[in-house]
Amino acid sequence: MKLVITGLSHHTAPVEVRERLAFAEQTLPEALDRLRHRPGMVEGMILSTCNRVEVAVTAEDQVNPERSVQEFLEESSRVEPGWVSPYLYHYDGSNAIRHVFRVAASLDSMMVGEPQILGQLKSAYAVAKQHGALNGFLDLVMTRAFNVAKRVRTETEIGSSAVSISYAAVELARDIFGSLNGKRVLLVGAGKMAESAARHLRRAGVSDIAVTNRTRARADVLAEEFRGRVVDYEEFFHALPDIDIVIASSGAPHYIMNSEQMRSVMNRRRHRPMFLIDIAVPRNIEPAVNQLDGVFLYDIDDLDRVVKTNLEGRRSAADEAELIITEEVERMMLRLKTREVTPTIVSLQEQLEAVRTAEIERVRGKLGSLTPQQQEAIEAMTRGIINKIAHEPIAEMRRKANDPEGIHLIQTIRKLFRLGEG
Numbered sequence: 001m002k003l004v005i006t007g008l009s010h011h012t013a014p015v016e017v018r019e020r021l022a023f024a025e026q027t028l029p030e031a032l033d034r035l036r037h038r039p040g041m042v043e044g045m046i047l048s049t050c051n052r053v054e055v056a057v058t059a060e061d062q063v064n065p066e067r068s069v070q071e072f073l074e075e076s077s078r079v080e081p082g083w084v085s086p087y088l089y090h091y092d093g094s095n096a097i098r099h100v101f102r103v104a105a106s107l108d109s110m111m112v113g114e115p116q117i118l119g120q121l122k123s124a125y126a127v128a129k130q131h132g133a134l135n136g137f138l139d140l141v142m143t144r145a146f147n148v149a150k151r152v153r154t155e156t157e158i159g160s161s162a163v164s165i166s167y168a169a170v171e172l173a174r175d176i177f178g179s180l181n182g183k184r185v186l187l188v189g190a191g192k193m194a195e196s197a198a199r200h201l202r203r204a205g206v207s208d209i210a211v212t213n214r215t216r217a218r219a220d221v222l223a224e225e226f227r228g229r230v231v232d233y234e235e236f237f238h239a240l241p242d243i244d245i246v247i248a249s250s251g252a253p254h255y256i257m258n259s260e261q262m263r264s265v266m267n268r269r270r271h272r273p274m275f276l277i278d279i280a281v282p283r284n285i286e287p288a289v290n291q292l293d294g295v296f297l298y299d300i301d302d303l304d305r306v307v308k309t310n311l312e313g314r315r316s317a318a319d320e321a322e323l324i325i326t327e328e329v330e331r332m333m334l335r336l337k338t339r340e341v342t343p344t345i346v347s348l349q350e351q352l353e354a355v356r357t358a359e360i361e362r363v364r365g366k367l368g369s370l371t372p373q374q375q376e377a378i379e380a381m382t383r384g385i386i387n388k389i390a391h392e393p394i395a396e397m398r399r400k401a402n403d404p405e406g407i408h409l410i411q412t413i414r415k416l417f418r419l420g421e422g
Contacts, residue, residue, distance in 0.1 A: 001290035005068040007054030013087035023048040043138040045128040104149035158317035164198035241268040248284035
């Protein structure tokens with residue numbers, strides 16, 4: 001039996017290629033069924049995200065799973081044969097196990113340390129499991145991958161620091177206020193950056209989000225998405241005394257908030273802390289505002305410095321995580337040795353011994369009366385024959401115990417000697 005992963009990702013294929021190969025969520029059950037019914041396929045799982053499409057399979061020895069999966073991808077995406085080949089990678093055996101562990105731990109992600117990929121991998125696993133596509137070796141590998149990812153998160157700092165501008169802004173707000181529960185936020189502008197910041201704020205516990213924008217329709221859409229409210233653009237200054245966090249990202253060509261205006265706002269707030277995040281270019285908030293008591297103003301350069309510092313930290317944590325992955329792959333291969341090699345050796349020895357004793361019993365009547373010495377000689381001779389027959393298969397299994405090819409060898413020996421299921 002072979003374990004193989006075939007796929008493409010942001011490392012090997014541009015977005016237009018990834019789009020062509022992607023599987024819509026609702027098509028996965030039917031796709032898994034087609035995958036499993038290809039000749040020689042035993043198990044299968046499909047991971048399809050914006051950054052990668054991967055197919056993991058276990059297959060019988062006599063098939064070429066790499067070629068079969070490539071054909072499956074070409075048929076599923078309706079592209080001409082060979083079109084996808086330059087973008088594909090293939091991993092088998094321990095390299096496949098390592099790849100799965102690295103993907104689960106987000107070491108292969110576009111943004112190292114991001115948590116989304118683990119959730120996506122678990123969803124892909126759940127769909128495959130629900131539709132009967134996982135029931136053996138691949139299931140074992142995936143289950144271990146989730147534990148490895150948890151270990152990497154627990155033992156390293158790979159996911160603990162902000163590595164996007166919007167996430168960095170929210171983390172700085174948390175540093176200032178502690179908990180963000182109960183804080184009021186105003187988004188000035190309703191573009192992608194504001195949307196991303198609002199999403200992070202919601203996850204951080206903010207429940208009151210107000211949106212103001214020159215174009216009211218866009219403010220309405222964003223407010224509805226985050227269960228917030230709209231403030232008229234011409235009136236948003238009147239709302240500021242009740243706001244704790246302002247994220248400014250409007251396209252205004254000039255300052256829309258200056259120090260005199262903010263001094264008035266802070267007087268009405270009785271100088272309770274206020275956090276201002278100016279991620280607009282050109283800037284929306286006059287820098288002198290930062291000199292007011294109780295005001296904490298950060299612009300996009302400040303946030304970019306935070307992100308770069310955190311990225312360096314993640315790279316260091318990734319090195320630690322790679323050591324964990326190497327250790328876990330070795331542990332997995334050792335587990336396979338225990339799980340597959342030892343029981344196979346025992347079964348082989350038991351079966352050969354059963355054949356030996358049965359043959360002695362079959363011919364015992366023809367041998368007449370034997371002395372104890374003769375009986376002992378027959379026992380020794382037949383045991384010697386059996387041991388010589390078993391020696392090479394057992395020695396080879398032990399040599400290949402930590403080699404990916406060992407899995408294939410074990411399956412072959414079990415079939416040759418009719419040892420039952422591996």
